[in-house]
Amino acid sequence: MQRSIVRFVAIPVASAGVLAGAAFAAPAASAATAASGTDTAGSVTHVESLSALTGLEADGITTSTNPSSDESIDQASNTVSFTFPVSGGNGDASTQTGSVDMSGSGTFASSKGSLTLTNLTLNLKNGTYGGVDASGTQVVLQVHDTQSQVSGTSQSYDAGELTMTASAAATFNQALGTTIFAAGEDLGSLTASWTFTS
Secondary structure (H helix, E strand, C coil): CCCCCCCCCCECCCCCCCCCECCCCCCCCCCCCCCCCEEEEEEEEEEEEHHHHHHHHHCCCEEEEECHHHEEEECCCCEEEEEEEEEEECCECCCCECEEEECCEEEEEECCEEEEEEEEEEECCCCEEEEECCCCCEEEEEEEEEEEEEECCEEEEEEEEEEECHHHHHHHHHHHCCCCCCCCCECCEEEEEEEEEC
């Protein structure tokens, strides 16, 4: 039986120390097209269903983020949010090119294995969000229903839906010794804002 998993970060949570954010995989060849500029002073927030994360725990899978202080739970809306600081990159929302880099990481663990995602990135050109596993494979979610705004050097980018890719599902299932992850699963939403200086 497969559960709907809403998570990215990473995506990669059931309490204030559990990640529900970045869980996804695509070949490392999907690098962002170079944009001319630098990203600073911002954040990327991944919002997921708290019920879905509780479902993961019921299947013996725990999640955690680093830093864990950037996690918040909203019981009223039944969601958990994971916020990662923008650490650099060259993502330009006005041209949908480049990528926004984040600091932090997410770890998923079960009794049969674990998966840690680092080098978190929002790729504006490819419409992906995720990180890199220990083997160097890019593990990403697909971004859908996007909107962006630009006002001077201030930029924002929202995604109404994130979905699991087939390659990400395979990576998660293999690393954690399970079969519950499947392509196309709804993994929540994302909102990002940063300063872009050309």
